[in-house]
Amino acid sequence: MAKLTPMMQQYVSIKKEYEDAILFFRLGDFYEMFNDDAKIAARELELTLTARNKGKGDKIPMAGVPCHSAESYISKLIEKGYRVAICEQVEDPSEASGLVKREVVRVITPGTVVNNNILEDKNNNYLSAIVSNQEGYGFALVDVSTGEFAVTQLDGKEAVNKVIDELSRISPAEVLLDQQVKKSAKIMDFIKLQINPIITDIKESFSHDRAYELLTDHFETINLEGFGCEDLPLAIMAAGAVLDFLIETQKRSLRHINQLSTYSTIDYMVLDANTRRNLELVKTMRDKRKKGSLLWVIDKTVTAMGGRRLRRWVEQPLLDVEEITLRLDSVEEISENILLKEELRELLNQVYDIERLMGKVIYGSANARDLIALKNSLAILPEVKELLSQFDSEKIKALRERLDKLEDINDLIERSIKEEPPTTITEGDIIKEGYDEELDQYLDAMTNGKNWIIQLQQQERKRTGISSLKVGHNKVHGYYIEVTKANLDSVPEDYVRKQTLSNSERYITPELKEKEAVILGAEENSIDLEYKLFVEIRDQVAKQTDRIQRSANVLAQLDALVSLAEVALNNNYTKPIVNQNEAINIKSGRHPVVEEMMDDEVFVPNDTYLDQKDERFSIITGPNMSGKSTYMRQVALITLLAQIGSFVPAKQAEIGIVDRIFTRVGASDDLTTGQSTFMVEMNEVANILNNATSQSLIILDEVGRGTSTYDGLSIAWAVIEYISDSEKIGAKSLFATHYHELTELEDRLEGIKNYNVAVQEEGEDVVFLRKIIPGGADQSYGIEVAKRAGIPDLVIDRSKEILAQLEEQEEHTIEITTQKLKRDKVIEKSEETSPQEKEDDEVKENPSQLLLFSNGDSEVLTKLSKLDIMSLTPLDAMNVLHKLHQEAKEEMN
């Protein structure tokens, strides 16, 4: 192999350590990539692939980007899931080799990107770590750009599902996994198919002790009691793994990660991944956009921090009545004080993303403009504090108490940094006059020097009598005196010629050069000093991270509360009563999103009453498209809104806290997992049956639709029996179905009530009234809906014919069933009566049976007679009936 150049040797040895990252190798003003990295970069970033000498005439592929625009290229690679290692020059050329020393200063991964557009991006960028042992799971999450760091421990028999629920809530850009977690097929499937983040292994050697040490070192504490995780070994492991990864990749201060909060999923309403998706909490099912989701309707926040906070609230509804009431009371107070609300909003509108700005400050990547943005954001704090004193609700009072006005920091930036500084911090023009004496002296020297030069022009014009004489400046020659060719005779002797141009000559004088040295020296010194001063100021701000983050936190919560108040007013929501009673009682409830999307139509409100006693299970029948799904989701969304502390779209609502909301909605094929519609549906139902409690709210839409009618009906039947049984689950539930047969359950089981969506028939047409009324529907109107959808008349007419035939057949089936039931009765009787008596009885009861019985060799009837009806489940019964029905038809033909 050809001998490598020294620089290439350096590259190769650095690259060896960062094999899984694209290495951005600093060469002058460019970052260069070589070999495969170059090929990837050329492909993904549309760069030109060139070649570079690697030694002895051998060449390797190369691609490069200018340093000043590297950020956008790096972001693109990160977005595509690559890791990028930034390799910088860290020292001046060493005397011995003449080779610049370089090392990797940071590894950027999808979970650690910081410099995203802080003005627009409201989303979190999470990095998670999951560790596991026989006891359960540790789950940690961090957002490097905002400093949020939280951890939880998940155990018990549902630990795997809880991990999946958390993953679905957080949707991390990157996950760190230990080997044990990687053995869980369920978790790995979910991660790969539903989230698809970049996955990094946690080193096998990583231990609890190491994690503990890292965390206590980082937070400078002697133990972890203050963070609430001292006794949670798996949580400590996960949090430690995150920190270890950050230390290794970020290679710089992580001081803004100054809090570790240990949370418990039992403090929040459980929302599984399906329910989050089905209820379209933060994005829609179809196009994964925010528009059309619940968050879209209620997010009127004006700061990125408030936006993130509100999203977290939506994804983590509370269970504690007191805490919910505190939020509700403050939303109420804000909405009742419209002027104060407007003032607050206006102030908040001036606030930048302080959390992310602080991330940049700590990372040393904040420029002077960032500090100005921070200052402008902090400037409103005294006014906000003053405004808050006009509120009485407890939560707002507590927020006011925690709000630090940070006037010292505001004052520091105000005194030191110019209002409109440049984006670079290495070219001066950043620090205000009067902030630093030494700098002022340099600036004076520069100004004086420049004035002296202006005067020199006047003075020399007078002395030489050359009115066109000019004193100019360029980068190569510095200051010079320029005289046109016509005036060369008048040039004094002390001028030294420096440069000849076509029409003029340029001169210098010793005096001019002396002044120039002073000016340039002052300029250079001032730039160096400005940089030094700026970094000092930034460090001083960084030291106050805790205080600044605390105030940022208050502003985020305020913004979220003001947003809820705004929506309450604009959308005509009311304050719900939230309590521990077991009932949900909604008067004139509306679907928050469907109503928002409507243009001209009017949303028809509906009432809901569900408790844990006589009215715990509503079976809702009604035609397609009549509004069943909308109605059921609206109940779930109103409950959820109430539990995040929001007003709700209803005239009145009383919400008894629910511990979980489960939904099984719509029949969507999960093609990504290769599972059939029916399998997906049954998985979701299984999850509900295994995890729901009597405190849960369950929404089931068309269960059993994905299979044959009989299977489907039987499954639906059995599912209702199970859920409504207070010995088994007894949860508040809404169940929409097309199977009219299920309405029979109202009379058979406790706690079930039938409802249907009212329709009005107008001649051939059917009008959907969208009103939920008591009782079961007697028709499905499917054909009418098909007609509305534009199915040709010929097909519609033919379906009506087929429907008539099918109904006739169904009647026939019912007849056979009745006969069978009667025959069962006869068999029972036969033990007491003689065969002749028995036959006479049958004929008396139903003369038409003579026909069936007279040929005595019906196999179907024999089979029927042997059935032990009482030992059959409804599912078995329906299946057997279906089979016998088929056989009976064959027999009769």
Ligand SMILES: Nc1ncnc2c1ncn2[C@@H]1O[C@H](COP(=O)(O)OP(=O)(O)OP(=O)(O)O)[C@@H](O)[C@H]1O
């Ligand atoms: N209360 C209401 N007021 C006004 N419009 C409504 C109401 N409820 C539903 N709609 C409208 O009717 C449409 C259909 O409603 P939805 O999807 O809930 O019907 P569905 O009965 O569940 O239908 P399917 O049985 O086919 O699933 C909605 O998209 C909405 O535009």
